[in-house]
Amino acid sequence: MKELSRFGVSIEKGLLEQFDVLLKDRNYTNRSEALRDLIRKELIQKQWEEGKEIVGAITFVYDHHRRDMIGKITEIQHNFHDLIISAMHVHLDHNNCVEIIAVKGSSSKVVELSNMLRAIKGVKHCTLSMSSTGKEII
Ligand code: NI
Structure with missing residues (x-):
């Protein structure tokens, strides 16, 4: 103890x-x-x-029918592949999809990735939830 x-x-x-x-x-x-x-x-x-290593989740909802949507989302995620540890895609209804991306890396890079996804035309909502790796926290 x-x-x-x-x-x-x-x-x-x-x-x-x-x-x-x-x-x-x-x-x-x-x-x-x-x-x-x-x-x-x-x-x-x-x-x-301080831009330290964090873990988090980026959740974003979009209409997959929009032109170039999937291509843009995929390209951005490949550009940040070193941050992404897991991704889940759920087809919410005929039009809407949600992706939940688990991330681990510097908080500033995670915020940058989240901001890029949010700014894509057709992304209806995007949230970033940040937590800790737990390493330096007792
Ligand atoms: Ni879908």
Whole structure:
């Protein structure tokens, strides 16, 4: 088991009450785990800002009937092949497709790939969800 440190925190009463309400909403059973997660969230956010290696998912919806659509999407993904670890394509209905691409690499390259896919004419919506490789996070 990892060594634990204990520390005291001074906090305004009202802020702590708001924190406790948030914890209950998020299903935390104690403040310690919630605080650890807040710290991890900030550390991971810092990794994103510094262009460190991250893992993430790019999800985008498009109408596959548009001219050159598939060609453009394929070409961009080949240009970033070193970032893409897995891809899933789902035919949503007669017109619409969704692709979910799992990525691993520098956050700045992942953002660049996501922005290029989003900017393709015919892509209706594109989201990037970034997480951590977990390596530097305890
Ligand atoms: Ni499809």
